[in-house]
Amino acid sequence: MKKLTIGVIGYGGMGSYHVEHLLSQSDGFQIAGIVDLSLERQQIAKENGLKVYDNQNAIFTDDQVDLVLVATPNDSHKEISIAAMYAGKHVICEKPATITAQDLEEVLDISEQTNRSFIVHQNRRWDPDFLIVKELYEKGEIGDIFQIESRVQGANGIPGDWRHEKMHGGGMLLDWGVHLFDQILWLVNSPVETIYTDLSYVLGNEVDDGFTTFLTFSNGLKVVVEVGTTNYTKLPRWYIKGTKGTAKIMDWDLNGEVVIAKETNSIAEPTPIKAGVGLTKTMAPPSEDSTKKRGLPTGSVMEESFYENIYNVLTRGSQPIVQTSEVLKIAKLMDQISEMDTDRVLENSQFV
Ligand code: NAD
Secondary structure (H helix, E strand, O other): OOOEEEEEEOOOHHHHHHHHHHHHHOOOEEEEEEEOOOHHHHHHHHHOOOOEOOOHHHHHOOOOOOEEEEOOOHHHHHHHHHHHHHOOOEEEEEOOOOOOHHHHHHHHHHHHHHOOOEEEEOHHHHOHHHHHHHHHHHHOOOOOEEEEEEEEEOOOOOOOOHHHOHHHOOOHHHHHHHHHHHHHHHHOOOOEEEEEEEEEOOOOOOOOOEEEEEEEEOOOOEEEEEEEOOOOOOOOOEEEEEOOEEEEEOOOOOOEEEEEEOOOOOOOOOOOEEEOOEEEOOOOOOOHHHEEEEOOOOOOOOOOOHHHHHHHHHHHOOOOOOOHHHHHHHHHHHHHHHHOOHHHHHHHOOOO
C-alpha cells in the first residue's frame, strides 16, 4: 500500500489526537512532522518522536508531504488551507472549516483552481449515538420521525483558551454547533424551511456560551438543537418522537431506550394518576399492554472510517464522505443563525 505523507499544522489538543489516535484508522498514512507556534507543544512533539518543522512553509516546501492537517484555532483555517493548496498539498481541515460561508467559498475556489482536495473533519457523522439516530430515521422502527431533539450539555463554561475570543472564531455555535448541525443536515434530505435561534451570553463572554435552535424542514420534521455550557444536570443527548414510538439516548455511553406502541385494537385505557395536587389520565404512563420497550438498535454502519475514506479519495478517486457542498450548507445555516443574535434583537426592541 502506497503511504501518503501528512504534515500537521497545529499540534494542540486535536492535532495530537489525530496523530496519536485517528491516523491509525488507516494504514495508508505516515507522518512527516508537525509545526506549532507554541514552544511547549514543539517540545512535546519532540518527546513523542516527531519531527518539528521550523514553520508552515517548511512543510509546504517539503516534497515528501502529500497533505496537511490544519488543526489550529478556527480563524486561521482559511489562510493556512489556501497557502497549503497553492503549495500543492491536499488539506484535511478541522471543523469549523471557516468562520463564514463566504470564506469557505473562497477556499473551495482555490481547491478547484489548484485541483487539491479540501476535506473537513466532520467526525461526528461516525458517532455511535448519531448512527443509532440515523438507523431509526431511515428504518422507521418508531414510525415516521417528526421531532428530533439533539443536545450536548456541560457545566464547565467555554473552555479557557482561544474559544473565548471572537477574533479566533470562538463561541459554542462554531465549536459544537457545527457538529450538531452537520449531523442533522446530513441525516435529513429535505430543505430547511424555518430557523429560530436563541444564542446564550449568560457567562458574559463576547462569544456565545451556547444556544438553542429550532429548525423546521419541508418534509414536516421539527428539530431542536441545543448546546449548553451551564447545565449542571443534563437532558438526554437525543430525544426522538416518531408516529409509532419514542426513542431516548441519554449519553455517549449509549444508555437509552426505544418505546414502541403495540399495534392492537384492544388497548386498556391508562389508569389515572395523581399529578401534583390534581389527577390526570392524559399524562399517566401508557398501560403495560399498549407499549413494548426495546434496547437501542446497533446503528447504521459506516463502510469506511474518516481516514480510510480520505485514503480512497486521494488514491482511488472515491467520493469523500464529507462533501464540501454539505459543509458549505452548514456554513450558510450557521451564518444565518449568527445573524439572529438575541442581544441585537433586545437593543432594537421598543417594548418594555
Ligand atoms: P488547541 O488550542 O488545543 O490547539 C491549537 C494549536 O495550534 C496550539 O498548540 C497552538 O499553539 C497552535 N497554533 C495556533 N496557531 C498556529 C499557527 N498559525 N501555526 C501553527 N500552529 C498554530 O486547540 P484544539 O482544541 O486542538 O482545536 C484546534 C482545532 O481543532 C479547532 O479548529 C477546533 O475546532 C478543532 N477541534 C475539533 C474537534 C473534533 O472533534 N473534530 C475536537 C476539538 C477541536
